[in-house]
Amino acid sequence: MAKKNRVWNAWKQVSPIKTWFHRKKKVNQWAYIVRDEYAIKAQKAWFRARSVYKLLEIQERFWLIKPEFSVMDIGCAPGSFLQAIRNIVREKIIIWVDLKEVKPFSYPNVKTIVQSIFEYDELSKSVIDIVWDDRFDLITSDIAPNTTWVFDVDQYASVELNIAICEFSDRFLKKGWNMLLKVFKWEDFNDLAMQVRSRFEKFVTYKPVACRDSSHEEYVICFNKIKD
Ligand SMILES: C[S@@+](CC[C@H](N)C(=O)[O-])C[C@H]1O[C@@H](n2cnc3c(N)ncnc32)[C@H](O)[C@@H]1O
Incomplete structure (x- = not known):
């Protein structure tokens, strides 16, 4: 030896x-x-993930979340987006959805659904069970596919997840309101852009400083849903 x-x-x-x-x-x-100062910062501040700093930066710039909003957060585990949202939205309902089980919060206005965004019917039913016929003022998503490390495959999976969220927004986002998506932006991004354009008055893409330079992830901020 x-x-x-x-x-x-x-x-x-x-x-x-x-x-x-x-x-x-x-x-x-x-x-x-x-x-990765963000990971350290998140840990010190008791946030469940460093991604919270991406949302906080977007919030500082675009003011998407308002205290009087009801919010749906899709692809939410482990829950740092939700922590930031809940710091602003104290009373209205916040629903968080993920494939994975998430460690629950004990806030009365926060409800969890463990389901895939691709299971449209089942997910719709679970949402309606909670909010009846109501719709949301804001949908946020930080969804990401399980990575295969084949970038082409991952970026298309990310586009497909986001298209499913767009379809979901048809039923569950109020007319005139906004949605936040995250996508691995690459050559198939146009497929998603087309879907967003047909539903929202305008959109911008934004990469927060807290995103790693090496990552192709960007956020798509969709403003003013056109159809009811
Ligand atoms: C980057 S993490 C989200 C981190 C979260 N925003 C936070 O702040 O803690 C992406 C999440 O998307 C979820 N996801 C992936 N595919 C999904 C699907 N089909 N339906 C629902 N969630 C999904 C994953 O399980 C994962 O937890």
């Missing part, structure tokens, strides 16, 4: 490739830690 270590250390010292690799790895790790 000791011999193996000696050989390994000696090889590390003489091998230019290994030395270069090691230096690169160190730099990357360091950069990752510095960039």
Whole structure:
């Protein structure tokens, strides 16, 4: 074992490739830690995920969430978006939806649904059971597919999830109101843009500072739903 270590250390010292690799790895790790001040900040502030800072930045810029709103948050686990939303919306209903079970909050105005956005009928039924015939003033989503690490596949899965949310908004978002989506923006983005354009007066895309540089994720802020 000791011999193996000696050989390994000696090889590390003489091998230019290994030395270069090691230096690169160190730099990357360091950069990752510095960039991930958001993860540390989130932990200190008792937020369940660093994504909350993306929502807070969007909120500061676009003022999407208002205290008198009812909100639906889709793809919500582990729940940091919800924590930020609940800090503003104290009384009106907030429904959060995810495939995964989420650790519940004990706020009376927060209701959980564990279902997929693709299960349109079942999900609609669960929502109606909670809100009756009501609709939401705002839909937020930070949904992301399970990554396969084949970027083409992941970005299309992300577009498909968002198209399903657009269809859901037809029934559950009030006319004249807004929606926030997150997408892996790449070559299939136009498929989603078409769906959004047919439903909303305008949209903008925005990448918060808290998104990692390496990530292709962007938020799509859809303003003023056209149809009832
Ligand atoms: C990036 S996480 C959301 C983080 C969350 N916004 C927060 O602040 O804690 C993306 C979520 O989308 C969910 N998701 C993926 N596919 C889904 C689907 N078909 N229906 C509902 N949720 C889905 C995943 O389970 C995952 O929890």
